[in-house]
Amino acid sequence: MKSANVTIAHDPYRALRFRDFRLLFISTFVATLGEQMLAISIGWELYDRTGSALALGGVGLAQIFPVMLLTLPAGYVADRFNRKRILLFTQLMLAICSLGLMVLSTLHSSFMLSYVCLFVMGCAMAFVSPASSALMAQTVPEQIFENAATWSSSSWQLAEVVGPALAGFLIAIFHGAALIYGLNAICALIFLSLLLFLRVKQQEIEVREQKTWSALGEGVAFLRQAQVLLAAITLDLFAVLLGGAITLLPIFAKDVLHTGPIGLGWLRVAPSLGAISVAAVLAHRPPFKRAGPTLLIAVAGFGLATIVFGLSHSLWLSLLALLLLGGFDTVSVVIRSTLLLTRTPERMRGRISAINSLFISASGQLGGFESGVIAQLFGPIVSVVSGGIGTILVVLLVCLLWPEIRHLRSLESSSPSDR
CATH class of the missing domain: 1.20.1250.20 (MFS general substrate transporter like domains)
Structure with missing residues (x-):
């Protein structure tokens, strides 16, 4: 007689069997691929045009300053409003800014205007991270979180490998970065389009009245x-x-x-x-x-x-x-x-x-x-x-x-x- 203890086989693809997670997984990979391509391209173009290491330093500053300034408020927004809609809006902003960079590159406009686009993109990215991280929890059951986090990490790493290599290849062929900015805009629009098919239930939103600063502090208090x-x-x-x-x-x-x-x-x-x-x-x-x-x-x-x-x-x-x-x-x-x-x-x-x-x-x-x-x-x-x-x-x-x-x-x- 067979034993009553039946061992259930481990399924390494169990997170990918959920439709909403697949959509988020694919869209995140595409968006990250575009971001990695953009990071290489903007640095190459600004240094090629200015020959200044300071110009390269400005790229990181223009993007990281709004992220550090807005990330905590963005986390509050992600808990109070629909996370899917937040991502839809931010991806639209990223697409518009990428198209702006493409136009500036094609017209050889003042590179200072590129920093404006990068600053706005940094503002949008400040809202992307908390909204997307929290949204992933709405696409799979809790017992699948570890598998989902593993696939999410591998997706990001793969994009980090492919993105810079593809950007360098395209820069060498077309002798410029304008096309890559356009491709990043397309990647953002693909992310936006896939999100439209996401069918996740609205997250739990606290209904009790609470001042914004108190709500922000609550996260820090919980972490302590x-x-x-x-x-x-x-x-x-x-x-x-x-x-x-x-x-x-x-x-x-x-x-x-x-x-x-x-x-x-x-x-x-x-x-x-x-x-x-x-x-x-x-x-x-x-x-x-x-x-x-x-x-x-x-x-x-x-x-x-x-x-x-x-x-x-x-x-x-x-x-x-x-x-x-x-x-x-x-x-x-x-x-x-x-x-x-x-x-x-x-x-x-x-x-x-x-x-x-x-x-x-x-x-x-x-x-x-x-x-x-x-x-x-x-x-x-x-x-x-x-x-x-x-x-x-x-x-x-x-x-x-x-x-x-x-x-x-x-x-x-x-x-x-x-x-």
Whole structure:
């Protein structure tokens, strides 16, 4: 007689079997592909026209300033209004701005007008991240969140690999960036069109009267009480802040590894290839049973891979270190993203996603600056190795400050109140 205990086979594609998630997955990939192409193209064109490194710095400033200024209010908006409509409006704004960049590029207009378009795009992107992160939770059941976060991460990483390569290829063929701006507008319109077919129920909206500042503060207060969430965000924040290997890749390629542009290209794409590979493995394995220890090991592994890269003088060893770095980072991203969905009440997901997005964006910008300053003072090797050591020390500190993370098992919400 057969045993009564029947083992249900793990389905690595279970999130993709939900129609609304497929639509969001495809539309996000297309939009991210366009954004990656745009990022390469605008930098290339402005530097080609001005020959100024300051002009390149202005690109990042024009986009990151509105994101840092508006992200927290955007999280509040995502919790109070229809997230699908927010994304529809922002994608329309992104498409209009991309078309504006195309016209400016074709007419060779003042490059200062390009910064205006980039600033408006930054304002729109501030609302995209919290709205899209929270909307994903409305497309699949809670038990599918981990699988959905894995596929979402792999989609972003794939776009980061394909986008820059495609942009460089098109710039070389057409000797300009105008076409790529138009393609980014088309990508935004495709995202918008696919969203129109999304059939998700309206999220829970709190009906009690509450001042805007109090509502914004409620998200911060909740995060302070959610120790596991706070620990996970802290780990990722400092890993991004201290892990400066990616920022200094051009220096390592030229002065340490003595490789050319092709070698630099492989170094740049290696973390994404590692991330995609690990994401595929995660999708085909059962849900995490020891999520907390796995997260700690992943962030510590990220720091160790950073140290190996900093000390390496071999191109192949450096590539291996970057592959591992990207893989460890994906494990961290999947666990953190799943925790943000499962441990945050539906009515607050926009605000918590906004806080997480703001921390990561700020740490990324500050981390690049910090790595550059230390590299200027003490050399690139000291900068990268010290960052890796610092990341490992942060893991040890988090273990002491938040012992809950060491005992975290399942990523599902621990109680109905967490849902």
